[in-house]
Amino acid sequence: MFSKKMEDAFNAQINAEFYSEYLYLAMKAYFEELHLTGIANWFGVQVQEEHAHGLGMYDYVHERGGKVTLGEIAKPEIKGKDTVAIFEQVLEHEQLVTSKINALVDVAEAEHDRAALSFLDWYIKEQVEEESNVRQLIATLKLIGEDKKALLMLDRELAARTYTAPVIG
Template structure:
């Protein structure tokens, strides 16, 4: 495999594990403000991000490449409101999409067709991730300061299963 593509994939493993940390931090925020449905939703999201990291991990090893397990950065997000938490998640999903696109660009440049095929799954997944994060922002924005509606939404999002 092309060294640049391998390096970017290795970096992405770390970014996906960081994503899991970020979502655990958001889950913790919702637990602390007594919204267990949101906390559960973001905990499931954290598990999904770990699965994404492991897909890349396995892909690298299956292609006889080394996997660099670097230190995961500390989550430094100071959340104040449910809307701020949802916006942070949405911002992060857009960032991850951009990072996946950078890897795809490198794979195209290297004519690494196998990695391009592999990355197609992530591109489709990111479309879904961005849609879900945007929907969460929109729903919370629609509620404004209505605590009763937020409570009902908490019950709805808490039904998400891993």
């Protein structure tokens, strides 16, 4: 049985996933304005991933017989104005998402909802990967420092990133 508490927790996480999509869309626009199209592409792939994550949870709630209730999505705010600071914000945001998914797992454990625990296992693994990828980018950006040629090389590398639809659950 899909409890009301579980339904509410999933609806909150759906909102968080779509906020992530919106935040990364704002960051994509920022880098497009700077003509760093490779970095913008990296964020474009993130937008698609977050959208898929939100829809995965949306579909799961329906599959379990729950009701999806969509809430207002907050306006995203880009805190930094340099590439390193923005990616540090991304890492901070991904860590927040990880904590929210962990809290959702806590609800599933408290509700003894084994199906939700099984479903959320994919999201836990995904968050480990997300945080690791962003940490690597931050390390690379810090090594680059003020070297604009190296930044352009990284930008070209990130332009090659493509979206692969995840198999969630």
